[in-house]
Amino acid sequence: MKKALSVLLIAAAVFGFYGSAVSVNDILACKDYWEEAGEKSTADMNKLEDGLNQLKDNEQAYLDGKDQVAEGEQALADGEAQYEQGLADYAAAPAKLADARAQIAAGEAELAQGYADYADAPESLAKLDKLIKGLKSADYAFNVEGPDGGPCWKEGFEHKVSKKVLQDMAAGKETSDSPGLKQAREFLTQVVEQKKDMLDAAATMGGMKSSLSKKILKAHTYTQFKEALSSGIKPLATAATKLEGMSGTVKEAVAENAEGFEKAKGALAMPAAQREGFADKLNELLGGIDLVLGMNVPESTTIDQLEAMIPSLPEGYQTKVQNMVAGIRGYKLGDTLKEAKANATAGYPLYSDPKAVITAGINDALAGLGGTSSLGMVESLDKDLYDSLTKDIAILTQQVTVDDPTFSATIDQFAADMTTLAGALKAAAEVADSTSGTFQTWCDGFDQLDAGQRMLGLGTNLDDTGLRFAFQSMLTNKTLKTAIQQNAPSLIPMIRLFSYPTVLPVETFDHFDSDMHTITDTLIPALLPILQGVKAEGEKSYREAPGKLAAGEAALADGKRQYAEGLASYEAAPAQLAEAEQMLADGRAQLEDGKAQLAQYEDGEQQVRDGLATLFNTEADLDLESIADRLGGDGDFDNGDDHLDLDEGLAAVDVGRGYQADDGVLITKEIMARAVGTAGLLGAGVLAVLAAILSFLKKNKGAGIAAILAAAAGAFGAAYGSGAGTYFSDIAGSNVGSMAWIAAGVVGGVALIHAIVHFASPKNA
Numbered sequence: 113m114k115k116a117l118s119v120l121l122i123a124a125a126v127f128g129f130y131g132s133a134v135s136v137n138d139i140l141a142c143k144d145y146w147e148e149a150g151e152k153s154t155a156d157m158n159k160l161e162d163g164l165n166q167l168k169d170n171e172q173a174y175l176d177g178k179d180q181v182a183e184g185e186q187a188l189a190d191g192e193a194q195y196e197q198g199l200a201d202y203a204a205a206p207a208k209l210a211d212a213r214a215q216i217a218a219g220e221a222e223l224a225q226g227y228a229d230y231a232d233a234p235e236s237l238a239k240l241d242k243l244i245k246g247l248k249s250a251d252y253a254f255n256v257e258g259p260d261g262g263p264c265w266k267e268g269f270e271h272k273v274s275k276k277v278l279q280d281m282a283a284g285k286e287t288s289d290s291p292g293l294k295q296a297r298e299f300l301t302q303v304v305e306q307k308k309d310m311l312d313a314a315a316t317m318g319g320m321k322s323s324l325s326k327k328i329l330k331a332h333t334y335t336q337f338k339e340a341l342s343s344g345i346k347p348l349a350t351a352a353t354k355l356e357g358m359s360g361t362v363k364e365a366v367a368e369n370a371e372g373f374e375k376a377k378g379a380l381a382m383p384a385a386q387r388e389g390f391a392d393k394l395n396e397l398l399g400g401i402d403l404v405l406g407m408n409v410p411e412s413t414t415i416d417q418l419e420a421m422i423p424s425l426p427e428g429y430q431t432k433v434q435n436m437v438a439g440i441r442g443y444k445l446g447d448t449l450k451e452a453k454a455n456a457t458a459g460y461p462l463y464s465d466p467k468a469v470i471t472a473g474i475n476d477a478l479a480g481l482g483g484t485s486s487l488g489m490v491e492s493l494d495k496d497l498y499d500s501l502t503k504d505i506a507i508l509t510q511q512v513t514v515d516d517p518t519f520s521a522t523i524d525q526f527a528a529d530m531t532t533l534a535g536a537l538k539a540a541a542e543v544a545d546s547t548s549g550t551f552q553t554w555c556d557g558f559d560q561l562d563a564g565q566r567m568l569g570l571g572t573n574l575d576d577t578g579l580r581f582a583f584q585s586m587l588t589n590k591t592l593k594t595a596i597q598q599n600a601p602s603l604i605p606m607i608r609l610f611s612y613p614t615v616l617p618v619e620t621f622d623h624f625d626s627d628m629h630t631i632t633d634t635l636i637p638a639l640l641p642i643l644q645g646v647k648a649e650g651e652k653s654y655r656e657a658p659g660k661l662a663a664g665e666a667a668l669a670d671g672k673r674q675y676a677e678g679l680a681s682y683e684a685a686p687a688q689l690a691e692a693e694q695m696l697a698d699g700r701a702q703l704e705d706g707k708a709q710l711a712q713y714e715d716g717e718q719q720v721r722d723g724l725a726t727l728f729n730t731e732a733d734l735d736l737e738s739i740a741d742r743l744g745g746d747g748d749f750d751n752g753d754d755h756l757d758l759d760e761g762l763a764a765v766d767v768g769r770g771y772q773a774d775d776g777v778l779i780t781k782e783i784m785a786r787a788v789g790t791a792g793l794l795g796a797g798v799l800a801v802l803a804a805i806l807s808f809l810k811k812n813k814g815a816g817i818a819a820i821l822a823a824a825a826g827a828f829g830a831a832y833g834s835g836a837g838t839y840f841s842d843i844a845g846s847n848v849g850s851m852a853w854i855a856a857g858v859v860g861g862v863a864l865i866h867a868i869v870h871f872a873s874p875k876n877a
Contacts, residue, residue, distance in 0.1 A: 117866045118804040121819070124862035125804070128797035128826070131855025135790040135833075138841065138848040139783055145844035146779045153772055160723040161765045167720060168758040170713060177706060177713075184703045191699060195692045202689065205682040212675045219668045227661060237654070240592075240647050243582055247636050247643070300341070300551070304328050307543065309491070311344070314544045317354055318347030341551040348548035355541035362534040366527055369473040373523050376473075379466040380520045391463035393439060394456045400436030401453045403429070411450035415440055418449065467510055470523060474508045494536050501529045579631065583611035586639070595646045596639070606635050717756055724749055724761055727768045733775050734839060742767045779840045786841070786852075789833020793856040796826035800863050807870065819867035826860020829853070 304311060308325030315324035324344045331337040379387055404418065405411065407425075419437050422430050439445075445452040445459075461469050491498035504526040506512045507519060514522070586592045586607055596603055610631060653660075728747040732738035740747065743764055751757040799822035806815035834853040838846060 115808070117862075117869055118807045121800050121807075121822075121862050121866045122804045124859045125797040125800035125822075128793050128800065128855045128859035131852040132790050132794040132797065134848055135786065135793070135852035138846050139786050139790065142786075142841045142844040142846055143783055146776075146783070146840065150772070150776060156723070157727075157765055157768055157772065160720065160727065160768075161762065163716060163720040163723065164756075164758050164761045164765065167713070167717060167756065168762075171758060177709060181703065181706045184699065184706060188696065188699045188703055191692070191696050195689070195696060198685070198689055198692060202682070202685045205678070205685070209675065209678055209682065212671070212678060216668065216671050216675060219664070219671055223661065223664045223668060234654075237647060237650050240643065240650065243585060244640065244643050244647065247579075247582060247640060301329065303547065310540055310543065311348070311547065314351035314355065314540060315344055315347040318350035318544075320344065320347040324348075345548050345551050348544040348551070352541045352545035352548065355537050355544060359534045359537035359541065362530055362537065366530045366534070369476060370527070372469060372473050373527065376466040376469045377520045377523055379463050380516045382463075387463045387466075391460060394443070394460045394463065397436055397439045397443070397445070398453065398456045398460065400432060400439075401449055401456065404433060404436070405449065405453075409449065411448065411453070413449050414447055415449075415452070467508075467519060470519075471509050474505060474526070478505075490533060490536070494532075497529060497532055497536060500525070501533065504529055580611050583607045587611055591650075592643065592646060595642050599642050599645075600638055603635060603638055606630060607639075610635070720761065721749070721756060724756075724764055727764060730768075730771070732771075734778060736771065736774055736778070739764075739768055739771050742771065782836050782838075782840045785836025786833055789829045789831075789836060789856070790852055792825050792829025792832060793852055793859065794829075796822050796824075796829055796856060796859045796863065798822075799825055800859050800866075803863060803866060807866070816867050816870045819863045819870060822863035823860045823867060826856045826858075826863060829856035830860060 304325050308329075312323050312325050320343065324340070324347070327340040327343065328337065331340050379390075382390070407429075409418070409421070413421075415437055418433065422433050422437075425433060440452045443456075443459075445455040490501060504522055507514055507522045508526055586596065587604075593604075596607070725747065728740055728743065730739050732741075749756050749760050749764070799818050803815050803818035803822055806818055809815075830853045833856065834850060838849065841848075
């Protein structure tokens with residue numbers, strides 16, 4: 113058995129030698145890998161540091177060159193702009209030269225005009241002085257005294273109208289004051305608007321065929337307004353007389369029918385049966401009266417005489433006549449047969465058909481007005497009254513069927529409406545009469561206005577003395593018109609209005625008796641300071657004219673000089689533009705060269721930036737602190753101007769070297785541990801072979817000790833080698849793994865078994 117174990121131990125030792133050889137070879141390969149990686153890392157680090165140092169050496173030159181390139185670009189842009197402007201100026205030069213020639217010509221013409229104006233100035237100032245005096249004179253004639261030395265024309269047509277005057281006019285009363293023409297038109301227009309239906313009806317009644325109100329309200333000039341009012345004066349006066357007569361006719365009609373209306377109302381108040389009994393009785397009495405009269409009894413016979421004649425009548429008539437006498441006395445029809453018959457005849461319709469009696473009375477009442485059609489006048493006077501009368505007549509003429517109480521009440525309403533109508537007709541007559549007088553007063557005022565307009569030169573004829581001529585002069589004289597437009601532009605429309613040469617605009621409704629107020633109270637006071645200012649300025653200009661003319665001569669000479677200089681510049685421009693274009697070409701070439709040099713620095717900076725990024729992003733090995741963490745997690749190496757902070761970059765390189773050193777320690781530790789473990793494995797194999805040999809030589813004590821030592825060496829190699837780990841070996845490409853430590857374990861285990869068996873044998877005791 114010992115021999116078998118010795119053979120097994122030798123086999124384990126051979127496996128250990130193989131594992132040792134493989135491990136040693138792998139350790140050497142890993143060592144070469146990490147030495148090469150370290151050299152490369154050191155070279156990269158040195159290259160990065162050299163790049164940073166080189167950038168630092170060239171940094172100021174780069175910054176200076178960048179500024180120079182920026183300045184060169186700006187200078188080139190300015191040069192190109194100046195060149196383009198030069199081309200534009202050259203292209204525009206012919207037009208400018210032509211304009212300068214035109215200005216010289218205009219200056220010569222202006223200077224000539226200045227000399228002419230200087231020569232004409234005395235006469236122009238004299239005309240202006242005459243114009244100013246004329247305006248003052250017109251204002252004086254309007255506001256102070258008239259052309260005949262009496263009261264000014266203003267008093268001839270303007271009167272302030274108090275509220276009471278207008279109220280009196282509206283009431284048709286005579287007034288001692290007459291209104292101003294403007295107030296009169298406003299008042300009269302208001303009257304016509306309010307009472308146009310009545311006025312039109314009255315004018316038509318007075319014989320006017322067209323509408324008076326339309327003619328007045330549609331007038332566009334005061335002449336038309338005057339003509340419209342004049343056309344209504346006579347018709348309104350005629351209508352006033354007719355309306356007054358109609359009022360009396362209505363009153364009489366109401367009075368004449370009053371008694372009949374009352375009796376009919378009494379009959380309507382009776383019960384129908386009683387009223388029918390009365391009608392039958394009256395009809396019977398009329399038959400008896402006709403019978404008696406048929407006996408050749410005179411109508412003048414009294415009732416008492418008739419009663420005395422009864423006994424002499426034929427026996428068959430005595431009772432009939434006796435009953436008739438009793439009925440006449442009972443109904444109180446009269447004292448004679450004639451009276452009795454008349455009253456019975458009149459009373460019969462009141463009881464047989466009282467409404468027919470009313471209808472006849474209504475027609476009688478309307479007959480004096482010309483029948484029902486005449487009520488159209490009433491509608492223009494009082495619409496409510498017209499509606500009420502129309503309703504009354506419809507009921508009372510039985511066009512509308514109503515009960516007896518309503519019919520009876522309508523009788524009273526008709527009588528009241530007719531009384532109201534009489535008053536309305538009388539009031540209309542007064543309005544027509546007073547309106548006719550007011551129209552006449554206004555027409556007289558218009559004549560005053562027309563005379564005043566002509567006196568101040570505002571008539572239809574344009575001459576060289578009136579205000580219209582003065583205003584026309586202000587519009588045609590350029591100096592005066594310009595001065596007015598600059599100082600008071602709102603006056604121009606007024607001046608144009610009052611200077612119009614053919615039509616008389618002051619006749620329009622918007623410019624009436626206020627025209628002269630506008631002229632004398634607004635226009636002339638505003639114009640005088642302006643005209644006086646023009647005069648003062650003209651006098652000043654006349655005094656200063658010699659000096660200004662001399663200055664104009666000098667300015668004209670200077671303009672000619674500038675034109676000559678401009679022409680010379682235009683002729684020299686082509687050569688100057690060619691020189692500028694060559695300078696631009698040289699500048700572009702220099703700028704491109706400078707940009708190329710800057711690009712070299714920026715390329716190097718980008719390479720260094722990439723190296724720093726690689727360094728910063730290096731992953732940490734095992735438990736080492738990463739380069740990123742050692743830099744505080746800040747991988748931004750810019751200085752704020754989009755360029756590298758080179759000092760920060762160099763500091764990062766130093767940190768990288770520190771990390772490289774720490775990483776090298778770990779690598780060395782792992783490789784050395786693997787080497788020590790491999791040495792233990794090799795020693796275990798040697799001791800195992802020795803133990804096997806000694807066992808074969810029967811050196812029992814020595815073989816046991818060698819086996820124990822082999823087991824210890826194998827255990828040490830397996831423990832120490834596996835404790836080193838294979839982190840860096842795996843990175844280096846090792847594929848041995850833990851094979852060596854397995855071999856160490858196998859050798860140590862077999863050696864331990866060999867030692868135990870060896871010492872347990874009795875021969876070894």
